[in-house]
Amino acid sequence: MNTTPLSPDDPAELGGFTLLGRIGHGGMGQVYLGESAAGEAVAVKVIKPTVVDSETRQRFAQEIEVLKTIWGPRVAAFVKADTESEQPWLATEYVEGPDLRRLLDTRGVLSPLAAASLGATLAEALAGVHSQGLLHRDLKPANILLGPNGPKIIDFGLAVFAESSASLTAPNMVMGTPACMSPEQANGEKPLTAPVDVYALGAVLLCMTTGHYPYQADHVQVLFSHIVDPDKAPDLSGAPEELVGLLSSMLRHAQHDRPTMDEVVTQCVAVIKAHGATVAQARRQLASLTTVAYEPPEPSPVPAPAPPPTDAEAFAEVSTLLAPNPVAVAPTVPLPQQSAAPAHPPGYTPTVAVTTPDAEPTTEAAPQPTPAPPAGPRRSAAALRIAAQLRETYASTAPF
Known part of the structure; x- marks a missing residue:
């Protein structure tokens, strides 16, 4: 998940969490990346003062009460919240990865195998x-x-309790995102039942495999x-x-006709x-879409090798520079591209919606290469030259 720097108006700390950057924002508030003391x-997620x-x-x-009752490995877990503070906030588990909309925009539509894994999960x-x-419901x-x-x-x-007809919405007012909204939800029917989520999941899978929604x-x-x-x-x-x-059945108009x-x-x-894969293999292919393959830059010309230094301290310096953890090179999975239509259709403004658009990704400037330290009396010229080249190469390829 991409983050952008904090603005001067953003808090530096909230509820014991140090705020490190912005994740996204919407009409209701701002979402930050935070870090606990440990x-x-x-x-x-912080509600804007203007809408409190x-x-x-x-x-x-x-x-918050709903999140406290939900458990499962596929739900971002509740951590902490305060609804009574001047700016109400909620902290949940941070998931390192893009949302599906950003994935669609950057990687294109999913293969049938990856989409089937996404749907099953x-x-x-x-x-x-x-x-x-x-x-x-959304x-x-x-x-x-x-x-x-x-x-x-x-x-x-x-989210609502499935058997409850209680709602905070006013009569004749619809809550949700129209692009993925079922007919009964669009009609304002209450109470809603499980097929409303079946329809929405069908709309998500259709979007992720074609680049467009049902309507x-x-x-x-x-x-x-x-x-x-x-x-x-x-x-x-x-x-x-x-x-x-499957998509046709999930998107049927009558809710009792959906699976x-x-x-x-x-x-x-x-x-x-049918694709000859196991569920585990399909899930690995899906998860691999979040990994960007690392391609190192062309190496700089290296001078002719010098005799190896006999100085133990100089050799230790070179060995230390070689020690940083290697960057894993994950295989990329080719995805079919949708050229006739945009990867992500224009967004719609629902009658009433709670949405959190993504913040625009930012690219941090690469750090400047660190100059080589002055040579000590026991460091050979060859070792220092190699050390400087390693510093320059590491600095130019470091992801931070």
């Missing part, structure tokens, strides 16, 4: 959430992070009209043949096996 990384009112605090408190995780009597690419150990779901700000329109009102129209079929153009049947999360897992695993 060095544990966390994501700290009684309803915002109540909704934020609901999100998320469906199994959401089945666990549903078994705890909860719904997510599943979308930006709310799914792909870390080194696979995907994790974040932002349960709109698209220039205006949100037109988009809503497409979603709630039972005669308007979702756009599955470009979807991998082996996933068309359960367990059935989604079964069908995704069948796709993986």
